[in-house]
Structures are given as C-alpha cells and as structure tokens.
Amino acid sequence: MKLIGDNNEFGIGEIGPLKGLSIDDRPDLEKCIDSVCHELEGKEIPQKEALLDWLKSNIDQDFPSIRFGVETAILDLLTKGNMKVFDCDLIDSHMPIPINGLVWMGDESFMIEQIEAKLRSGFDCIKMKIGAIDFETEIKLLKSIRDRYTKDEIVLRVDANGAFSPRDALNKLEILSSLDIHSIEQPIKAGQIEEMSNLCNKTPLPIALDEELIGIDKKEEKAILLDRIQPQFIILKPTLVGGNLSAGEWIELAEERNTGWWMTSALESNVGLNAIAQYTSYLHTAMPQGLGTGQLYYNNIESPLVIEQGKLKYDHSLEWNNPFD
Incomplete structure (x- = not known):
C-alpha cells in the first residue's frame, strides 16, 4: 500500500x-x-x-x-519515504542479523544435501519442519543429522506446527530432547491453553509459542496468556500479530517474565521483510532470527537486503526497485 x-x-x-x-x-x-x-x-x-x-x-x-x-x-x-522505518544497526552500522536456515523434511539424502548447502552458505542455526511424515522416520532423520553434526556445529530448531496430540506430545518431546534440539515451535495446536501450559511445565525441551499468539490484541490479554502457559520462548510474526509495534508489546511482556523470543517473517516480500528486519535490529538481539523466507520468491522486489554467511545484511551499494515509481 x-x-x-x-x-x-x-x-x-x-x-x-x-x-x-x-x-x-x-x-x-x-x-x-x-x-x-x-x-x-x-x-x-x-x-x-x-x-x-x-x-x-x-x-x-x-x-x-x-x-x-x-x-x-x-x-x-x-522518514520521508526512504524505506527506513526504524533507526537500527542493520543500516546505520552495517551490522547484519544472524538468521536460521530453513530445511524441509524429506528423505535422509535430501535433508543432508540441504544442510550441507546451508553450512556452505555460513548458517550454523537450522530450522526443520516436522510432523508431516511418520514420527519415527523423522527421528531417524534427525538422529542421522546429529550423528554428523554436534550441537556446537549446528543449532537445531524444529517446528511441529501443532502436529502432536496433547496425549503423546510429552513423550515425543522427551525423544526429541535426546537429540540436543534447541527448541520446538508449537508442538500442539493453538487454543489448548491448559494442555500447552502443562507441556511447558513438564517439557525437557524448550517450547516456543507461535500460532498461539495470533488473534490476541489487548496488552492485558497477552500478559494473561503468557502467565497461564509460561512458555520458554515466543515467536513473533508481525504480519500475523498486527505489526512490529504490537510484536514489541509481546516482547516487552516476555522479557518481564524471562521468556525468550525471536522474530520471523511470514512470506512477505522485501518490503515487509525490510520493516521486520529493521525493527529486529532496533531491538539489539543476538539470537538467530527467522528472516529468510523471502528467498522463496521468484518475483521479489529488488532491494538492498541480501543474505550472506547465514546473516541478513543491508548492502548500501544496492538500491530499491520501488514498486510505485
């Protein structure tokens, strides 16, 4: 717009x-x-x-x-329409943002190929989607990755997208925890507050809320959710939670409760990614963020945003191809 x-x-x-x-x-x-x-x-x-x-x-x-x-x-x-929406180190100090590399679940050779490509590209934090195929097969694949790469070589995050049932989720988390997994996003479907609270209380593996945050707008309601569930992390997607400033409200509440967080893009073009990246940099976080989904576009808007060595950077030698020029 x-x-x-x-x-x-x-x-x-x-x-x-x-x-x-x-x-x-x-x-x-x-x-x-x-x-x-x-x-x-x-x-x-x-x-x-x-x-x-x-x-x-x-x-x-x-x-x-x-x-x-x-x-x-x-x-x-x-700021006079120069595509700079926040004062941040990403632009002002040429300081890139570490990001995770996304790996899609598949057979062992396909996954190893993806991970090796990410490593060659400088990534040391990998996020993998799970829950789409048989759990035992997924564990076997994850184990094959851990057999090749230690937790010091690769930080592994997994995203279940609510695929586990409350009945068997804890058992699956215990199995995953043996593989030195950093965290799991949304192990059960959103809206099951008591079940998620119970999981976060008992889990051997840090849990990150994602879809659970969608649709909650008032600051007091955000605080109530965090107090009831007490997650280890929350993940903020500004397009889904009402903007960067609304995400900042979540972050403020999370930090008051010693809950970790990171930002994630949600298939925005470079226009949306630019805003999210600048706000993330403005907040001065060192944790790898989920800001690489714009790579999936084949017709993205040309911008100074580039990914190098597992980091999102702002290349001042490049210019915006303004869609409204």
Missing part, C-alpha cells in the same frame, strides 16, 4: 496475509482494505510514540496484516 503525505512524499507498506493462517485471510480482504483506507482518509498521522495506540483505535484487531501495512507505510512516510 502507498500512503501519500505532504509535498507528494509517500510511504510504502505491505499487506500480505498468510493464506490459511492469518485471521484476515478472507475473500473480501480487498474491500476491507478499501474501507479502512476510506476511514483513515483525512485523519492526522500520529508520531511514532503514539502509533500503536492509534492503530488499535482505528483498525480492527481482525485485520492484523492491514495494521502491519499501514504501520510500515506511516513509519516510512515519517
């Missing part, structure tokens, strides 16, 4: 709900975007300090991807 200000300056944001997961993945989304833009027309644009409250007051919580797009466009406009 394009937000026009004075003197023909404009800011750019991305509205890109993730199909099948975003709560605003709906057939009438374009009409909803038009309606929101109509409602916002003529309203005074807030400064950054008041932006989160302004977004919550003006855009319904059922439209997190619209909030993310409007938030980014406003922040871009406030």
Whole structure:
C-alpha cells in the first residue's frame, strides 16, 4: 500500500496475509482494505510514540496484516519515504542479523544435501519442519543429522506446527530432547491453553509459542496468556500479530517474565521483510532470527537486503526497485 503525505512524499507498506493462517485471510480482504483506507482518509498521522495506540483505535484487531501495512507505510512516510522505518544497526552500522536456515523434511539424502548447502552458505542455526511424515522416520532423520553434526556445529530448531496430540506430545518431546534440539515451535495446536501450559511445565525441551499468539490484541490479554502457559520462548510474526509495534508489546511482556523470543517473517516480500528486519535490529538481539523466507520468491522486489554467511545484511551499494515509481 502507498500512503501519500505532504509535498507528494509517500510511504510504502505491505499487506500480505498468510493464506490459511492469518485471521484476515478472507475473500473480501480487498474491500476491507478499501474501507479502512476510506476511514483513515483525512485523519492526522500520529508520531511514532503514539502509533500503536492509534492503530488499535482505528483498525480492527481482525485485520492484523492491514495494521502491519499501514504501520510500515506511516513509519516510512515519517522518514520521508526512504524505506527506513526504524533507526537500527542493520543500516546505520552495517551490522547484519544472524538468521536460521530453513530445511524441509524429506528423505535422509535430501535433508543432508540441504544442510550441507546451508553450512556452505555460513548458517550454523537450522530450522526443520516436522510432523508431516511418520514420527519415527523423522527421528531417524534427525538422529542421522546429529550423528554428523554436534550441537556446537549446528543449532537445531524444529517446528511441529501443532502436529502432536496433547496425549503423546510429552513423550515425543522427551525423544526429541535426546537429540540436543534447541527448541520446538508449537508442538500442539493453538487454543489448548491448559494442555500447552502443562507441556511447558513438564517439557525437557524448550517450547516456543507461535500460532498461539495470533488473534490476541489487548496488552492485558497477552500478559494473561503468557502467565497461564509460561512458555520458554515466543515467536513473533508481525504480519500475523498486527505489526512490529504490537510484536514489541509481546516482547516487552516476555522479557518481564524471562521468556525468550525471536522474530520471523511470514512470506512477505522485501518490503515487509525490510520493516521486520529493521525493527529486529532496533531491538539489539543476538539470537538467530527467522528472516529468510523471502528467498522463496521468484518475483521479489529488488532491494538492498541480501543474505550472506547465514546473516541478513543491508548492502548500501544496492538500491530499491520501488514498486510505485
């Protein structure tokens, strides 16, 4: 989306709900975007300090991807439309962000091939999707990786996407923990609060909440969820939780509870990835982030964002190919 200000300056944001997961993945989304833009027309644009409250007051919580797009466009406009939405070391100090490499589950040779390619590319943190095939086969594949690479050589994260049942989840976590797994994302489906709380209390393997955070907007409701479940980590996807500033609210609450966190992109183009990466850098975290999904595009918007040696960097020798020029 394009937000026009004075003197023909404009800011750019991305509205890109993730199909099948975003709560605003709906057939009438374009009409909803038009309606929101109509409602916002003529309203005074807030400064950054008041932006989160302004977004919550003006855009319904059922439209997190619209909030993310409007938030980014406003922040871009406030800096005269130069695609810099946060002061951050990524741009100002040329400091790259370490990221995890994503490996898709498959047969042993396919997975080893992917991991070796990631290692050659400089990654030392690997995230693997599990839950799509037989669990015993997945364990065998993970074990074959650990037999080749120690935890000092590769940090292994796994993402179950809610594939385990509450009944057998703890047993599976115990098996996974023997393989020096860093953490597991969303072992059971979101919405099973008591079951997830019980798992986080008993788990031998750190649990990271992901889909569990979607749809929760009020700060007090976020605090209640964290207090009830007490996860070891939370994972923030700004497109799904209502923007970077809303993710920051989660992070503030998590840090108060000594809960770890990291940021993850959700198939945004480089416009959305740029905003997420800048905010991540602004927060000064050293943990590997999940910011590499833009590589899956074949028609992405050209930008200074590049991945080198397992890190996302901002190459000042490259320029933006502005989609609105």
